[in-house]
Amino acid sequence: MNCISTGSRLTWQHQNEKLVIEPWNENSLRIRCTLRGAGTANAYDALSPVPEQSSAKIEINKDNATIQNGSIIARISFAGTGRNENGVLHFYHATTGRELLAEQPGMHWPPARNLHHSGNSSVRIEYSLKSYADEKIYGMGQHTHGKLDQKGCVLDLVQMNTEVSIPFVLSSRGYGFLWNNPAIGQVVFGANKTRWVAESAQCLDCWITAGDTPREIMTAYMQAVGKPPMMPEWATGFWQCKLRYISQAEVLGVARAYHKRGLPLSVIVIDFFHWTKQGDWQFDPACFPDPSAMVDELTAMGTKLMVSIWPTVDRRSINYAEMKEKGLLVENENGIPAHLEMDGVQQFYDATNPEAREFIWEKVSKNYYRHGIKIWWLDACEPEIYPMDLANLRYSMGNGAQVSNIYPLMHEKAFFDGMQRMGEQDIVLVSRSAWVGSQKYGVAVWSGDIPSTFESLQQQLKAGLNMAMSGISWWNTDIGGFVGGDIESDYFRELIVRWFQYGVFCPLFRLHGARVHRQMEVGYVPNEVWSFGDVAYGIISRILMLREKLRPYIMSHMKIAHETGTPIMRPLFYDFPDDSHAFDIEDQFLFGSDILVAPVITQSTWSRTVYLPKGAAWTNAWTGAKFAGGAVISVAAALDEIPVFVREGCPVQSVFAEFKQNLLS
Helix, strand or coil, X not given: CEEEEECXXXXXXXXXXXXXXXXXXXXXXXXXXXXXXXXXXCCCCCCCCCCCCCCXXXXXXXXXXXXXXXXXXXXXXXXXXXXXXXXXEEEEECCCCCEEEEECCCCCCCCCEEXXXXXXXXXXXXXXXXXXCCCCEEEEEECCCCCCCCCCCEEEECCECCEXXXXXXXXXXXXXXXXXXXXCEEEEECCCEEEEEEEEECCEEEEEXXXXXXXXXXXXXXXXXXXXXXXXXXXXXXXXXXXXXXXXXXXXXXXXXXXXXXXXXXXXXXXXXXXXXXXXXXXXXCCCCCHHHHHHHHHHCCCEEEEEECCEEECCCCCHHHHHHHCCECEECCCCCCCEECCCEEEEECCCCHHHHHHHHHHHHHHCHHHCCCEEEECCCCCCCCCCCHHXXXXXXXXXXXXXXXXXXXXXXXXXXXXXXXXXXXXXXXXXXXXXXXXXXXXEEECCCCECCHHHHHHHHHHHHHHHCCCCCCEECCECCCEEEECCCHHHHHHHHHHHHHHCCCCCEEECCEEEECCECCCCCCCCCCCCCHHHHHXXXXXXXXXXXXXXXXXXXXXXXXXXXXXXXXXHHHHCCCCHHHHHCCCCEEECCCEEECCCCCCCXXXXXXXXXXXXXXXXXXXXXXXXCCEEEEEECCCCCCCEEEECCCCCHHHHHHHHHHHHC
C-alpha cells in the first residue's frame, strides 16, 4: 500500500486500485477510484471545473490518512485484520466530529469499492456505504413511488417517461452526495447498507459535501453543478395546452377565447404531430399555413407560443438520409436501429454528438425560430427507446450503458446553445427528463404522462419536492394529469379543481392533458379552463387571477434560485431544519420562504390537518387567524378552498387580503 500527498490531493494506491481524494469547492470533496487498465474519467463530468485548491489539510499517519476541506474530513484507514478493512473511507463533520457517511465493506467480501473489468477498458462498479437508522434521504430526481423520503427504496438509474434519474442525495445527517456517473445502474437505500451500481463505466466518481442545514448543502451542490438562469417574467403566468391543437385556426381560436373572457394567458402550446414527418422539424403547411401571422396575433394578445420538438427521425424524413450519412443518429451495437414506432419507424438523433446538436438546431431555427417561436417543449428525450436495451445503443460519446442517462441534458444543451447563439437570454426549455445540471440550461421539467387520478396527484407532490432537492428549480405537472380524465365526470371535475389549487403554487403553472368524455373513448377533447363545467370554471378562473397577483412574489424567489440555487418549491425541513417533525411532513410544502401550502390531494375531502413548523408564527391566508409554530391544526377545505398559511409579518399576506377583498366586491 502507498499513500501520498500531491498538492491538495490525497492518493492511495493498492495493488491495481488507485484512489484519489481532493477538495472540490468549499466544504466538499471529490472521490475517484480507478483500476489499472480501465479509463480514468467517465463519459461526462457533471461537476464544474475548479481551480487547484491549496486550502486542504492532509495528514498521513501510520494507521490512517486524513484530508480536510472546510467542514468535511475524509479519513482512509490502513489498519484492520481483513483485507476489506484496508482503504475504507469515513467522512466526518470537521467541527462536531460526527460521522456523516462511511464506506461499508462486507465481512470478507465484497470490498466497499467493488470494481471489476467488464471489457473495452470499462468496469462494473458496486459501491457500498453505511445505512443509518435515523437517516432520511431526499433528492434522486423524480419517481412515482409516492415517497418523499427515499430510505428503503430501490431506484433504477435510468431515464424513463415519468421517471427522471438525477443521482444526488440530500441527507438529514448533514451531507450531500453526488454519484457523478451517467451510466445505467441502480441504487438501493437498504436497511443494512446503501449500494450504488454502475453497469459499465470508466471509474468510480462521486462528490460529497457537508452542511449544517439543507440550504447550505443545496447551495454547495448548485455551486458545483450549475444554477438556473433567471426565469423570464412571462414564464410565471398561465400556460394553456392539450393533446392536441391540430391547426393554426384552433390555436388562435382558443387564445382569442381567453382574451375575450379576460383570462390571463402567458403561453399556448402546440403539441406533437403538427409536423410533416418526425425529423423534418417543420410545420405541416396544410394545418399551419402562416406561422408568422399566428405568432404575431398571439403576441398582440400578450401570449407566447411553445412548440413540441421530438428527437426522433422517421426513415421517410427529408433529413434522414443526410443524418445517416453524417453519423448524426444513435446506432445499435447489434441489429437494425429501430428505436420507436409511432406513425413509422423512428431512430433518435445523437444528442451526444456536437455536430448533430448543431444540425437539429439549424433545422429548428429555420422552420420555427424565424417565425418568432422561442419556447421549446422537448418531449420524449429520455430517449424513449423500445425495447429498453440501452447497452445495445451506440452514441458518439460511447456505449449506451455508459452514457444514456446524459441524453436529455445533451439534447437540452443543443437548444440552449442555439438560442444563445441567436442572442437570446430569456431561455425556457420544457423537458420530460433531465440529468445533473440540466437547470443551468434553463430547463423546466414536467412530470411526464401521468394518470388523471387523485393517487397520481399525491405522487406528484412528493416527486416535485424531490426534484427541487435534486437541483431542478423549475418544475411542473400536467394539471389534471395527462391520461384518463373524463371532462364530464364528477370525479374529474373535483380532481381538476384540486390540481389547479396545487398547480398555482408550482414553479410553472401549466394545464395539459389527453382528455376523454363519455361519448368518446379518446380524441382531441376540449381542455380549456371553461371545459369542466360552470362550478369548476368559476373556481379555476379565480385561481388564474390569484396566480397573477403572486407573480411579483414568484419572481423575487426565482431571483433567489438563480443566485443561490434555493428552489421556490421545497419541503418544510428546508427552512426549518431545527424542527425534527418538519422532516416527517410529506403532504405540505413551502412556496418561497413565506407561503406554506397544504393542498387537498384526496377525493371528497372537505377539511384537513396542517402542521405549522416551529420557528415562525403563521397566519391563515384567507381568515387572518394566527397560530404559533409547532401546532397541528384542522382547517376547512371546501372545494373552492385551499389551505394556505403565511409567515406572520410577511408582505405577501397583503396579496391574499387584496385578492379576497376583490372576490367579495
